[in-house]
Amino acid sequence: xxxxxxxxVMARPVVVAGGPTGPSGGPTGATGxTGPxGxTGPTGxxxxxxxxxxxxxxTGPTGAxGxTGATGPVGSSLTGPTGAxxxxxGPTGxxxxxxxxxTGxTGPTGATGATGxTGITGAGATGPTGPSGGPTGxxxxSGSVxxxxxxxSTGTVGQTGVAGAxGxTGPTGPxxGPTGATGPTGTSGFVFRGAMVxxxxxxxxxxxxxxxxxxxxxxxxxxxxxxxxxxxxxxxTVPSGLGITKVVIAASINVTLKAATTYNALLIAKNxxxxxxxxxxxxxxxxxxxxxxxxxxxxxxxDCTAGDYFEVQYEDDDTSVTIVAxxxxxxxxxxx
Numbered sequence: 162x163x164x165x166x167x168x169x170v171m172a173r174p175v176v177v178a179g180g181p182t183g184p185s186g187g188p189t190g191a192t193g194x195t196g197p198x199g200x201t202g203p204t205g206x207x208x209x210x211x212x213x214x215x216x217x218x219x220t221g222p223t224g225a226x227g228x229t230g231a232t233g234p235v236g237s238s239l240t241g242p243t244g245a246x247x248x249x250x251g252p253t254g255x256x257x258x259x260x261x262x263x264t265g266x267t268g269p270t271g272a273t274g275a276t277g278x279t280g281i282t283g284a285g286a287t288g289p290t291g292p293s294g295g296p297t298g299x300x301x302x303s304g305s306v307x308x309x310x311x312x313x314s315t316g317t318v319g320q321t322g323v324a325g326a327x328g329x330t331g332p333t334g335p336x337x338g339p340t341g342a343t344g345p346t347g348t349s350g351f352v353f354r355g356a357m358v359x360x361x362x363x364x365x366x367x368x369x370x371x372x373x374x375x376x377x378x379x380x381x382x383x384x385x386x387x388x389x390x391x392x393x394x395x396x397x398t399v400p401s402g403l404g405i406t407k408v409v410i411a412a413s414i415n416v417t418l419k420a421a422t423t424y425n426a427l428l429i430a431k432n433x434x435x436x437x438x439x440x441x442x443x444x445x446x447x448x449x450x451x452x453x454x455x456x457x458x459x460x461x462x463x464d465c466t467a468g469d470y471f472e473v474q475y476e477d478d479d480t481s482v483t484i485v486a487x488x489x490x491x492x493x494x495x496x497x
Contacts, residue, residue, distance in 0.1 A: 353384065353494065354384045354385050354400075354403065354405065354494065354495040355382075355384060355387070355408075355492065355493050355494030355495060356380065356381075356382060356383040356384065356385075356387035356388050356397055356492065356493055356494075357380070357381035357382055357383075357490060357491070357492040358377035358379065358380050358381065358383075358388050358394075358397065358490065358491055358492075359377060359379050359381060359486060359489060359490040359491075360376075360377060360378060360379065360484065360486040360489060361378050361379040361486065362486050363483055363484065363485055363486050364483065364484040364486070365483045366481045366482075366483070367481070367482050367483065367484055368480045368481060368482075369425075369475050369476055369477045369482070370476075370477065370478060370479075370480050371476070372426070372428075372474050372475070372476035373474065373475065373476075374395040374430065374472040374473065374474055375395060375414070375472070375473045375474075375475050375484070375489075375491070376394050376395045377390075377394055377395065377490075377491060378390050378391075378394055381490070381492075385400040385403060386400055387399075387400060387493060393470075395472045395473070396470040396471070396472055397410070397470065397471050397472075397491065397493045398468065398469070398470040399465050399466065399467050399468060399469045399470070399495075400467065401467035401468065402467070403467075403495075405465065405467065405495040405497070406464065406465060406466070406497050407462045407463065407464060407465065407495065407496050407497035408462070408463055408465050408471075408493055408494065408495050408496065409459070409460055409461065409462060409463070409493070409494055409496055410429050410459070410460045410463065410471050410491070410492070410493050411457075411458065411459040411460070411491070411492050411493075412427065412429060412457070412458050412459075412473040412490070412491045412492075413455070413456070413457045413488065413489060413490055413491075414427050414455070414456045414457075414473070414475055414484060414489050415454060415455055415484070415485040415487075415488035415489050416454055416456075416477065416482045416483065416484055416485070417454060417482070417483045417485060418481070418482055418483050419454060419477070419479050419482050420478075420479045423477065423478035423479040424444070424476075424477070424478045425444070425456065425475070425476060425477040425478070425479075426442060426443065426444035426456075426475070426476045426477075427442060427443050427444075427456040427457075427458055427473065427474070427475055428440070428441070428442030428443075428458070428473075428474045429441055429442065429458055429460055429471060429472075429473065429474075430471065430472045430473075430474050431463070431465075431469065431470075431471055432469055432470060433472075435474055437463075438463070438464065439460050439461055439462070439463045439464075440460075441458045441459070441460050442458060443456050443457070443458050455488075456475075462496055462497065471493060473491050
């Protein structure tokens, strides 16, 4: 029979109450000092070795292990308040000592510190404004003008408005006003335009056996350049720019030294021809008698336009006669 030793003494765990809650918002306290480890309880007494069994092979029961001592409480870790006025955190407080037993209640979070003052805005000057854009390009060429639209139809004439009332008759003027100044004398209603030409000297030994135009080399009068004494001097030509449409022509020939019983004739020609409307001529040749020494013709109004010309054509069987300058001539004048 084995003899048991005294029962082991059981160490009771020590319960340490938690420390008080740190003040709210204070500075973070210094880290607390780690508390000392709890005292290890004494090792229980080793039990007596039991008596050997009958066969001396039975081991006695192992004695119970001693109770482990309780762990000391952890110290509280209170956070200090955030520093006021700036965003810089205040210094971390030292850790407080580790309390005994269970962890103490965490204190309330301290109030958030005020936001720090915003820094001064940099004083750098704003750079000059760049140009708003490149130079304006040249104006493009104008487009071609479109075709003019057709003219719209004329609208209908509106009705005639009602006649307004007659105005009041003004007072009667004086019986007679002063006589005005006499106006300038007007030009005559008829402006004579014409020419007369003749020979400067007798034309002797003249041969008109073949009808020919008589030349005139002296102007008695010429109002509008009807005649030229040198160029085409047999002609009287209707001048341009005067609106002349009708003329009258007259001619007279006086011949001497004419043989008896010879034929002679005097005609007016227009533009080189004796055949025209209003043509005239004379041929006073009686059978068996000498021709006359004086021949005269005169037309009625002859239609004409600017540039038409007139001449005297003479014919005589005698091949050598004298045309007397003083009594021979041709004239023309406008009547319309």
